[in-house]
Amino acid sequence: MGRHGENIRKRKDGRWEARYIQRYTEDGKAVYRYIYGKSYQEAKEKRKKEQDSVQQEEKMHEGPLLKITFGQVAKEWLSARQNAVKESTYALYTQTIRKHLLPDLADVSVMSLNEIFLQQFLQKKLTEGRLDGKGGLSDKTVSDIRSVLKMILAYGYSIGFTNLSGIHLSVSSVRPPQIKVLTREEQEKLEKAIFKEKSPFYLGIMLSLYTGLRIGEVCALQWGDFDFKAGTVSISKTVIRIQNTDPYAKNRTKVLVEKPKTNCSNRVIPLPDALLPYYRENRREDNVYVLTGTTHYMEPRACLQKYKKFLQKAGIRDYNFHVLRHTFATRCVENDFDVKSLSEIMGHSNVTITMQRYVHPSLEQKRTQMNKLSFKVKSESK
Numbered sequence: 001m002g003r004h005g006e007n008i009r010k011r012k013d014g015r016w017e018a019r020y021i022q023r024y025t026e027d028g029k030a031v032y033r034y035i036y037g038k039s040y041q042e043a044k045e046k047r048k049k050e051q052d053s054v055q056q057e058e059k060m061h062e063g064p065l066l067k068i069t070f071g072q073v074a075k076e077w078l079s080a081r082q083n084a085v086k087e088s089t090y091a092l093y094t095q096t097i098r099k100h101l102l103p104d105l106a107d108v109s110v111m112s113l114n115e116i117f118l119q120q121f122l123q124k125k126l127t128e129g130r131l132d133g134k135g136g137l138s139d140k141t142v143s144d145i146r147s148v149l150k151m152i153l154a155y156g157y158s159i160g161f162t163n164l165s166g167i168h169l170s171v172s173s174v175r176p177p178q179i180k181v182l183t184r185e186e187q188e189k190l191e192k193a194i195f196k197e198k199s200p201f202y203l204g205i206m207l208s209l210y211t212g213l214r215i216g217e218v219c220a221l222q223w224g225d226f227d228f229k230a231g232t233v234s235i236s237k238t239v240i241r242i243q244n245t246d247p248y249a250k251n252r253t254k255v256l257v258e259k260p261k262t263n264c265s266n267r268v269i270p271l272p273d274a275l276l277p278y279y280r281e282n283r284r285e286d287n288v289y290v291l292t293g294t295t296h297y298m299e300p301r302a303c304l305q306k307y308k309k310f311l312q313k314a315g316i317r318d319y320n321f322h323v324l325r326h327t328f329a330t331r332c333v334e335n336d337f338d339v340k341s342l343s344e345i346m347g348h349s350n351v352t353i354t355m356q357r358y359v360h361p362s363l364e365q366k367r368t369q370m371n372k373l374s375f376k377v378k379s380e381s382k
Contacts, residue, residue, distance in 0.1 A: 007158040008043055011036075016043035020051055021160035030159070051162045070113065070152075071106035077155040088256060091242040096148045100125065100141075110156055115167045118153075122146055122171060142171050182327040186316055193314035200282055201298075201306060204291040205324070207233070207279075211269050212328035212346050215300045215321045216240050220257055224286030231276055234268050235260065235347065239297055255299050265347035329354060 007019040018035045035050060037043030074097050082090055104121060122142060129137035137145075146169050157164040182190065187209070194202040204218045213221070216238035225234045238260050241253050260266055271279070284293065291298045298306075304321050311318060325346075332342050343354040 008040060008047075010040070016040050018043040018047040020047050020158070048162065051160050068110050069106060070108045070110055071102055073110055073156045073159075073161075074101060074105075074152050076159075077152050080155070086258060088240050088242045088258060091245050092144070093148055094245050095243045096145055097152075099131070100129070100137075100145045101149065101152075110161050111163055113153075113164060113167075115169070118149065118167065118169055122149075122169060126171070139171060146171055179326060180319060180323050181330045182319070182323060187327060187331075190311075190314060190316055193310070193316075195278075197310075200284075200293045201291050201303075202310070203278060203282060204303075205307060205310070206275065207290070208321070208324040209328060210272055210275060212325045214238065214325060214347075215303055217260065217265075219289075219291060219298050219300055219303055221290045222286060223284045223288050223290060226279065226283070228276070228280055228283070231271050231273070232268050233271060236266050238265075239299055241299060241301060257297065260347065262347070262349060264344075264349045267344060267347050269345050 009017055011017050016037045016039060018037070019032055020035070021030045021032055033050070035043055035047045037046055078090075078093055078097060081093060085093070122145065125137050125142045125145060126139070127136040129142065136142075150169060153164045153167055190209070191206070194206050204221070207213060207221070208215070208218050211233070213235065217235050219239035220237040221233070221235075225236070226232070227234070236259065237257055239255060239257050241255050244252055244254050287295050289295065289297045291303060300321075307321055308318060329342060329346060333339070339351050339354065343351045346354055348354050
């Protein structure tokens with residue numbers, strides 16, 4: 001089996017085969033060569049030696065390899081990934097390359113790329129990367145750009161560009177994160193407003209507030225996902241709007257119902273006992289979506305619009321839907337919730353993600369913790 005992204009695989013005869021590009025023809029087509037070894041490491045080392053020799057030869061004689069651009073390698077990598085990832089992932093890769101990488105790097109020679117140049121490119125995205133010229137991109141967007149860029153560089157190295165080996169790229173934040181959670185007063189106000197409404201949509205809001213579901217997961221939720229005997233809800237799908245990668249499509253975007261973003265996002269969540277009666281009362285047929293009360297789902301964009309109108313009507317500040325997820329995690333920690341259990345309920349791969357991204361102690365919570373220390377000091381001084 002091949003090792004992902006390295007173009008090295010084990011043959012049926014037991015030998016390891018490493019592929020690399022020996023040269024490019026004048027019209028830009030790759031000519032591959034194969035190196036064999038008794039072990040993975042031997043094949044990799046022999047290929048590295050051959051690649052260094054090829055690049056040195058290209059530099060000395062200004063061969064076709066010098067003319068290969070980042071844009072060519074990026075498009076070749078994208079084509080190779082199309083059938084290996086989910087459609088939404090492929091759409092994200094496509095959008096990132098077209099919108100953020102090709103405008104600046106398309107015509108840059110791959111052999112001229114180095115860590116300093118690429119690090120400056122990423123840092124510039126943070127300060128002036130927006131297409132409208134109104135400042136920089138978010139840390140999350142630049143981090144996504146970096147991830148795609150790293151995968152393209154790894155692919156470029158695997159096909160013969162040894163200058164791409166060892167390039168380390170990082171994203172240095174230029175802005176502190178703006179994380180918001182509902183105050184306890186705002187949460188209480190929101191809950192009271194929800195229970196005054198009869199539409200199933202508002203039960204979806206409550207579910208996100210008390211289970212940390214993402215907006216796409218709430219939109220995809222059907223009554224068949226509930227197990228009222230066990231008191232649980234199963235999360236196995238999400239609704240997502242993606243860029244349409246078909247250049248001939250009439251619409252620029254389309255909506256998909258697919259599996260969650262990671263395996264950890266497939267999960268079974270126990271529901272609080274206090275909420276179960278409200279969901280039992282509103283229970284419908286298994287194929288009915290919770291938010292709409294019909295067999296048709298509500299897409300995230302429409303859900304967000306309706307949610308914000310509800311906040312305005314209830315007299316609550318404007319918050320995005322993801323604040324409900326942040327609020328859930330924060331309240332859990334404030335109530336001494338087991339962090340490992342919380343991480344699994346949130347659908348995270350590890351506890352660190354939960355603590356760093358979603359737990360935001362309030363000033364009151366910090367004061368409570370500090371007073372515990374003060375009480376201990378006072379007791380020991382007697």
